[in-house]
Amino acid sequence: MKSLLATLALTTALTLPGLAMARPVTMTTTLADYGGDGAYLAFYVTDPSGAYAGSLWMAGGKSKYYEHLSDWYRATGGDTAQVNGITGASVGAGRTLEITLDLADALFDAGYTLHIDAAVEDMRDSPNEVAVPLTTAGAGTPVKGRRYIASFAYDM
Amino acid sequence: MIRAFHRWPGLLALALVTILGLSGAALSVFPAAERLAAPQAEAGLTVAALAGRIQAAYPGIEQIRRAPSGRITAYWFDQGTPGAAVIDPATGQGVASADPNQTLRWLTNLHRSLFLGDGGRIAMAVGAAAMLVLSLSGALLVVRRVGGWRHWFARLRGPLAGRLHVEIARIAVIGLVLSSTTALWMTASTFDLLPGAAATPAMPAEVSGRTGFAPERMPALQQLPVADLRALSFPSAGDATDVFTLKTGRGTGYLDQGTGELLAWADLSGWERVSQTVTMLHTGRGAPVLGLILGLMALGVPVMGATGVLIWLAGRRGRPRIRGNQPARRAETILLVGSEGGSTWGFAATLHDALTRAGQSVHVGPMSGFAPESYAAARRILLLAATYGDGAAPASARGFLDRLTAADRLPDVPMAILGFGDRSFPACCAFARAVAAAAQAKGWPELLPLDTVDRQSPQDFARWGRALGAALGIPLELSHQPVLPKTRTLTLISRRDYGADVQAPTAILRFALPRATLWQRLTGSGFARFEAGDLLGIVPEGSAVPRLYSLASGRRDGFIEIVVRRHPGGLASGQLTALKPGDSVAAFLRRNLGFRPGRGRRPLILIGAGTGIGPLAGLVRGNARHRPIHLFFGMRDPESDFFYGEEMPAWQAEGRLTRLVTAVSRGERPRYVQDALRGEAAQVAQLIREGARVMVCGGREMAAGVADALADILAPVGLSPAALKAEGRYVEDVY
Numbered sequence: 001m002k003s004l005l006a007t008l009a010l011t012t013a014l015t016l017p018g019l020a021m022a023r024p025v026t027m028t029t030t031l032a033d034y035g036g037d038g039a040y041l042a043f044y045v046t047d048p049s050g051a052y053a054g055s056l057w058m059a060g061g062k063s064k065y066y067e068h069l070s071d072w073y074r075a076t077g078g079d080t081a082q083v084n085g086i087t088g089a090s091v092g093a094g095r096t097l098e099i100t101l102d103l104a105d106a107l108f109d110a111g112y113t114l115h116i117d118a119a120v121e122d123m124r125d126s127p128n129e130v131a132v133p134l135t136t137a138g139a140g141t142p143v144k145g146r147r148y149i150a151s152f153a154y155d156m
Numbered sequence: 157m158i159r160a161f162h163r164w165p166g167l168l169a170l171a172l173v174t175i176l177g178l179s180g181a182a183l184s185v186f187p188a189a190e191r192l193a194a195p196q197a198e199a200g201l202t203v204a205a206l207a208g209r210i211q212a213a214y215p216g217i218e219q220i221r222r223a224p225s226g227r228i229t230a231y232w233f234d235q236g237t238p239g240a241a242v243i244d245p246a247t248g249q250g251v252a253s254a255d256p257n258q259t260l261r262w263l264t265n266l267h268r269s270l271f272l273g274d275g276g277r278i279a280m281a282v283g284a285a286a287m288l289v290l291s292l293s294g295a296l297l298v299v300r301r302v303g304g305w306r307h308w309f310a311r312l313r314g315p316l317a318g319r320l321h322v323e324i325a326r327i328a329v330i331g332l333v334l335s336s337t338t339a340l341w342m343t344a345s346t347f348d349l350l351p352g353a354a355a356t357p358a359m360p361a362e363v364s365g366r367t368g369f370a371p372e373r374m375p376a377l378q379q380l381p382v383a384d385l386r387a388l389s390f391p392s393a394g395d396a397t398d399v400f401t402l403k404t405g406r407g408t409g410y411l412d413q414g415t416g417e418l419l420a421w422a423d424l425s426g427w428e429r430v431s432q433t434v435t436m437l438h439t440g441r442g443a444p445v446l447g448l449i450l451g452l453m454a455l456g457v458p459v460m461g462a463t464g465v466l467i468w469l470a471g472r473r474g475r476p477r478i479r480g481n482q483p484a485r486r487a488e489t490i491l492l493v494g495s496e497g498g499s500t501w502g503f504a505a506t507l508h509d510a511l512t513r514a515g516q517s518v519h520v521g522p523m524s525g526f527a528p529e530s531y532a533a534a535r536r537i538l539l540l541a542a543t544y545g546d547g548a549a550p551a552s553a554r555g556f557l558d559r560l561t562a563a564d565r566l567p568d569v570p571m572a573i574l575g576f577g578d579r580s581f582p583a584c585c586a587f588a589r590a591v592a593a594a595a596q597a598k599g600w601p602e603l604l605p606l607d608t609v610d611r612q613s614p615q616d617f618a619r620w621g622r623a624l625g626a627a628l629g630i631p632l633e634l635s636h637q638p639v640l641p642k643t644r645t646l647t648l649i650s651r652r653d654y655g656a657d658v659q660a661p662t663a664i665l666r667f668a669l670p671r672a673t674l675w676q677r678l679t680g681s682g683f684a685r686f687e688a689g690d691l692l693g694i695v696p697e698g699s700a701v702p703r704l705y706s707l708a709s710g711r712r713d714g715f716i717e718i719v720v721r722r723h724p725g726g727l728a729s730g731q732l733t734a735l736k737p738g739d740s741v742a743a744f745l746r747r748n749l750g751f752r753p754g755r756g757r758r759p760l761i762l763i764g765a766g767t768g769i770g771p772l773a774g775l776v777r778g779n780a781r782h783r784p785i786h787l788f789f790g791m792r793d794p795e796s797d798f799f800y801g802e803e804m805p806a807w808q809a810e811g812r813l814t815r816l817v818t819a820v821s822r823g824e825r826p827r828y829v830q831d832a833l834r835g836e837a838a839q840v841a842q843l844i845r846e847g848a849r850v851m852v853c854g855g856r857e858m859a860a861g862v863a864d865a866l867a868d869i870l871a872p873v874g875l876s877p878a879a880l881k882a883e884g885r886y887v888e889d890v891y
Contacts, residue, residue: 035255035256035258036256036261037256037261037265061274062346062347062348063348064345064346064348067356070389070401071392073356074359077356077358077359078356089273121256122256122261123240123254123255123256124218124219124231124238124240125219125231125389126238127392128392146233146236146238147238
């Protein structure tokens with residue numbers, strides 16, 4: 001969690017005085033039965049201008065496949081340092097990924113958008129599978145992805 | 157040493173390489189199938205034209221991919237619903253589902269990771285490494301076996317499992333080296349162990365900001381043939397800052413969606429290019445024929461695994477543990493063994509034990525490990541050598557003669573050679589004799605003259621042991637009981653008695669066929685497969701030494717039959733001829749490959765006397781294909797010892813027996829079987845000229861008489877029994 005904060009602080013230049021300014025957020029992602037291998041998922045945030053602000057999580061450990069997460073890859077240039085310490089396993093079809101992170105308060109209700117890029121071997125690359133504005137009101141509202149994600153919600 | 161590098165990776169990684177080989181072979185079919193099934197682009201079609209066709213059919217197009225097989229897949233969105241299809245490039249329309257093939261996916265995951273994620277990937281990489289080590293060490297072993305790279309495809313001899321193993325290996329090794337090397341490269345690439353990350357051009361800082369330039373009109377795409385395309389990604393709808401991303405076999409670039417201009421380009425790095433080729437060589441994607449060939453070679457892996465285990469088991473069986481074996485450089489006596497089936501190792505163990513108990517320090521090893529420079533403390537070298545086939549080195553003595561002749565200096569200590577073999581064969585102990593001749597040519601001093609042990613005779617071995625003891629100045633009593641094969645209990649079902657009136661009481665004993673286990677049926681071992689002329693080993697009560705009887709029946713007859721004459725005071729024959737139906741006896745089967753009629757339709761001349769008729773009668777009874785058989789049978793009195801006399805007329809009537817010539821040795825005009833042969837000299841010579849095969853079974857004197865008679869008969873036509881023997885057309889089973 002701490003490394004995430006550090007990453008976000010660095011990449012977004014959002015200064016965080018301390019943990020008091022952050023809150024735990026649980027992100028629940030359930031995949032559809034799309035009939036393929038485990039999906040790679042990149043969770044990242046863009047600022048109000050649409051510019052990349054920082055990565056939250058990378059599901060999938062082999063960096064040679066990251067180019068298929070094409071929006072994330074374009075935004076970061078495929079820089080694996082962006083997901084150092086916040087990388088987990090890819091998520092199988094029909095499975096649910098639950099991650100809890102301490103996210104800075106300043107990210108909410110300030111025009112930031114959470115994006116998920118998804119890709120599956122020998123199937124469609126799905127950049128921007130999910131794009132939801134980070135708002136306190138939007139917490140707990142499930143959304144559906146374009147191709148692979150049956151439902152995604154963040155709770156605080 | 158090389159053998160250890162072959163055996164242990166083979167046994168340890170057996171399951172892994174078997175799974176790799178089988179799944180790899182199954183996977184190899186897919187690229188070829190995909191190549192045949194995929195609609196191919198017409199020659200000269202450009203990416204621009206293709207993109208135009210697809211965009212016309214699917215306005216929400218996001219990406220076009222081209223697989224190395226030529227299969228083109230498009231991914232689009234239609235009113236928020238994702239769609240994907242295999243595209244016919246001629247129309248731009250979808251023609252088949254783009255969903256992944258579930259069988260292919262399952263096989264791929266099995267092959268690459270056993271469904272176990274990264275741990276499984278590493279395990280399979282270890283399997284691939286084992287396959288590489290096995291291929292390289294195996295290639296060296298083949299070279300050693302056939303005597304050099306130039307003889308790579310030389311004809312092989314030996315047991316079936318060993319031949320099969322090498323036959324497959326020397327064809328498949330190329331493919332296995334290629335597949336395992338490329339597998340290791342791909343694993344290294346997956347785990348980021350190779351330098352050179354994917355080269356992508358930096359995102360252009362500025363784009364035109366306009367949209368709507370059709371890909372059909374983009375010059376870069378108009379010059380690009382479809383065959384070079386890997387993927388073309390369209391900009392996301394409504395994002396004017398986005399670009400077209402183009403990947404080809406040469407690199408990656410960005411195209412402006414408002415002007416069609418090439419904004420940036422990066423060539424593939426050298427590492428990427430190599431990885432691309434490696435992937436093609438491993439998967440066959442883009443090289444389907446090569447893939448099929450590699451798959452076929454991979455199919456050899458499970459067969460080599462199975463035969464490899466059989467070879468290993470056969471080598472272990474009968475090779476006893478030698479307790480207190482001394483290292484070669486400290487031992488006074490070096491005892492080297494040349495054994496094929498393992499029985500000579502048993503003699504070596506007995507000798508090692510006796511010498512050790514007499515206070516000697518002894519090293520036992522295979523003759524193939526002959527290393528004169530390391531015998532620092534040796535006072536003498538003893539060689540126990542069997543022979544393989546017609547004089548070849550047995551398995552554990554391969555390469556010995558080459559090393560002996562190549563050695564600059566031999567140890568200046570004396571040596572003794574003991575040959576093991578069967579004196580009824582012309583090539584008996586031929587390898588031991590060859591070693592003795594080579595040693596003499598090198599001027600190696602002799603401790604004892606060459607001696608031989610006939611058919612594993614404990615008496616012969618003990619006699620040689622006494623001679624050795626005398627030479628060493630120690631009393632040496634060698635009592636070796638060969639390890640007996642596992643016996644089965646056979647139950648007598650019937651007996652027929654003959655010969656009582658001519659002082660040669662003889663019985664034809666028929667035993668029930670024991671049930672063969674599944675393993676025996678699969679491997680053809682034990683009583684699961686035998687032919688007339690094979691040997692039945694009987695272990696009489698009160699003795700550990702088996703007696704061998706020629707079988708008068710084959711497996712197909714459904715019973716086991718032998719002809720036994722009771723010898724006065726004979727232990728085994730006494731017990732056998734006293735059996736009543738229902739009684740049983742312990743027995744085992746031993747093959748007699750040197751006494752077989754061979755295939756084909758050439759006539760057979762069978763010559764036998766007394767109980768020697770047994771296997772010959774068995775051959776006649778089994779002659780369902782009506783091969784011409786001429787049987788010469790010597791007996792004492794047709795009223796008393798005409799074995800199988802009741803069946804002979806029927807066999808003749810059925811065409812199983814062409815001609816029967818009998819010789820009767822008692823009565824007014826005594827005649828032996830060799831006399832009968834001389835009486836038919838013209839016909840016998842004619843048959844042999846036509847390619848007939850001669851099989852002789854019976855006592856030693858009769859066999860010698862037959863050989864003399866045949867020599868006389870054949871001399872006029874320029875042939876001799878020796879020449880026929882050399883051709884394998886004259887075989888004997890003599891006792």
